[in-house]
Amino acid sequence: MKKPSSKIREEIARLQEQLKSAETREAERIGRIALRAGLGEIAVEESDLQAAFEELAAKFRGKGGKATGRKGGADTGSENGDAGAKVAAGASADGAGEV
Structure with a gap:
């Protein structure tokens, strides 16, 4: 039996919240490391900073190569590279996120 559209919307909303939480955890982790x-x-x-994070991500993926410093310039594979760079840059302005 097929799910009604209301149940699918609820599931999508729940998954979007889980994604947001996971991205926040990842960004905070990367931000703390960057601050340290x-x-x-x-x-x-x-x-x-974005270019440096892209090069670092490529190094750990074993790809090597140059980063452009632009979104989508290097194959980061996800938005996590963006989140880490934003947290690191934003955290330097207000000092938040230090543990």
Whole structure:
């Protein structure tokens, strides 16, 4: 038997909340690591930081190669690279997220 559309919408909403929570956890983790590494104290353009995160992600994926510093410029595979860069850049402005 097929699910009614209202049940499907409820399931989609529940999954979107789970995705949002998972992305928040991942961004906070990456942000804390970036702050411990001292990125919060460095004045750096967000595009440069994005490029560095893309290169780092490629290194750990075993792909190597140059990053462009633009969204979609390197194959990050997900939005997590963006989230990490935003947290790291945002966290440096207000110091939040340090554990």
